[in-house]
Amino acid sequence: MKKPIIVLxxxxxxxxxxxxxxxxxxxxxxxxxxxxxxxxxxxxxxxGPGTRIIPETNQFASLLEDLLASPWIEExxxxxxxxxxxxxxxxxxxxxxxxxxxxxxxxxxxxxPVMGDYPKEPEGNESEGKLYIAExxxxxxxxxxxxxADIITPNRxxxxxxxxKKILDHQQALDAAKQYAEKQILVTSMAGxxxxxxxxxxxxxxxxxxxEHRELKNPPNGPGDLxxxxxxxxxxxxxTSEKALQKTTSSVFEIVASAAxxxxxxxxxxxxxxxxxTPMSMVQMRKLQKGPVTQIRPLRFTPSQL
Numbered sequence: 001m002k003k004p005i006i007v008l009x010x011x012x013x014x015x016x017x018x019x020x021x022x023x024x025x026x027x028x029x030x031x032x033x034x035x036x037x038x039x040x041x042x043x044x045x046x047x048g049p050g051t052r053i054i055p056e057t058n059q060f061a062s063l064l065e066d067l068l069a070s071p072w073i074e075e076x077x078x079x080x081x082x083x084x085x086x087x088x089x090x091x092x093x094x095x096x097x098x099x100x101x102x103x104x105x106x107x108x109x110x111x112x113p114v115m116g117d118y119p120k121e122p123e124g125n126e127s128e129g130k131l132y133i134a135e136x137x138x139x140x141x142x143x144x145x146x147x148x149a150d151i152i153t154p155n156r157x158x159x160x161x162x163x164x165k166k167i168l169d170h171q172q173a174l175d176a177a178k179q180y181a182e183k184q185i186l187v188t189s190m191a192g193x194x195x196x197x198x199x200x201x202x203x204x205x206x207x208x209x210x211x212e213h214r215e216l217k218n219p220p221n222g223p224g225d226l227x228x229x230x231x232x233x234x235x236x237x238x239x240t241s242e243k244a245l246q247k248t249t250s251s252v253f254e255i256v257a258s259a260a261x262x263x264x265x266x267x268x269x270x271x272x273x274x275x276x277x278t279p280m281s282m283v284q285m286r287k288l289q290k291g292p293v294t295q296i297r298p299l300r301f302t303p304s305q306l
Contacts, residue, residue, distance in 0.1 A: 003077025003236065004032040006067070008093055009114070009225065010083040011037035016267040017044050017222040018083055022229035024269045028276045029233045034067065034076070039085040044221045045132075047265070054085045061088075064096040068103075076100065078108040080232055082225055084133070087140035094144030101148075108236060111149035112228035113141050117157050117189070129157040151235065152180065153228040155189040170201060170210065170288060177203045184241065186231050186248075188224055193286065200227065201288075202245040208288040209242050211249035213281070220259045222267045223252050230276070242285070250279035257281070 005026055010018030023033045038060075040053040055063070067073060079097055084090045097109050115138040116131035131138050142162055146152055160167045165176035170190065177185050187201040192212035199212030230251055234244035254275040259268050269276070 002030040002032075002233075004034055004072075004075050005232070005236075006034040006036065006076055006079045007229070008036040008038055008079070008081045008089075009112075010085075011035075011040045012043055013041070014043045014266075015047075015221065016226075016269050018225055021222045021225040021267060021269065022080060022082065024273075025226055025229045025276050026233055028273050029230075029237075031233060031236075032075075036063065036067075038083055038089050044266075046221055052085075055089075057086075057088045057092075061092040061095075064092055068096065068099055073100070074104065076104070076107060078110065078232055078236055080110045080112065080228060081145055082112045082228065083114040084137055084141055084145075086134070087136045090137065090140035090144045094148060097145075097148050108150050108232065109148055110151040110153065110228060110232040111141070111145045112153045112224065113138075113146060113158050113162065114224070115141060115158055116161060117155055129160070131161070146180070149183060151184045151186065151232060153186045153188065153224070153231065155224060156187060157189075159185070159187050170208075173201055174203060174208055174288065181205060184235070186227070186245070188227055192284075194284070197284070199283070200245060200249050202241050204241050207241060209245055210286045210288055211245050211283045212286070213249065213253045213283045216256055216260050218260070219256045220264055220266050223256055226255065226267065226269075227252050246283060246285055247279060249283045250281045251275050253283060254279050254281040 007019055007022045012018060012020055019035050019037060023035050026033050042050040081093050100107055115133050118129040154162060156167050159176055163176040163179050167173050167176055173187050185203045190199055190201045192199050196215055197212045198215040199210055202209045227248055230248040231244055234247050255267055255272045258272050
């Protein structure tokens with residue numbers, strides 16, 4: 001039986017982003033999930049303005065304390081944090097993770113620093129990248145959550161913002177990641193080595209591996225939330241960084257491509273759950289070194305290998 005994972009992120013009534021994406025994916029992979037909403041929205045803000053229901057600060061902190069005091073807390077194997085609605089939430093989650101790790105140092109903490117991005121089609125204008133949360137909240141994530149994380153899953157803009165480094169290519173991403181040398185970093189939305197491709201760069205103390213696939217225009221919202229959840233689960237299952245990266249990237253590409261083909265404005269996880277458990281799409285894997293990039297033959301996993 002797989003260990004429970006506590007997921008703290010946004011909840012939408014309609015759609016497959018935030019907790020809706022992460023919880024579904026983790027449950028498909030066999031994890032019991034304790035879901036804590038940091039905000040409730042009618043739908044993704046990208047679809048238009050909507051009511052925002054944010055837990056009261058003291059109530060949010062008290063709820064986390066209740067979880068820590070519960071008789072089942074020792075069962076928890078990992079925590080995944082995503083969207084934070086205000087600075088106090090990031091601080092409360094940081095305190096929660098510290099106390100949980102004191103109880104059980106083996107608990108993994110994955111931080112998806114949901115804070116900003118470049119536009120989908122920046123047309124080469126890197127200055128257009130921006131935060132889409134308050135700067136005080138972004139700073140709280142940087143101060144209270146990122147230092148505690150075993151795994152961080154920023155997109156290219158978020159890694160640039162966290163490190164203060166300009167990141168236009170893979171080498172600059174590797175240089176920026178040196179600030180978090182003790183962590184496993186999965187950088188999403190990196191340009192591919194082949195024209196028209198995009199991918200994820202996984203950086204650890206011992207390796208740097210890039211998984212790429214063709215870029216899809218106007219993808220639905222939610223791939224980042226899904227990526228963080230899948231990668232955490234695969235690492236918890238004992239997979240190497242390389243295999244976890246490949247399985248994660250294959251799943252997310254397959255799901256996004258299927259949704260795009262149907263013309264959906266959201267990921268259709270309920271329809272494409274087989275892509276979570278047994279992804280079949282091939283992705284190009286490359287090992288990045290100080291010298292030339294080494295290409296790895298793409299692999300197709302069969303169900304028996306998963």
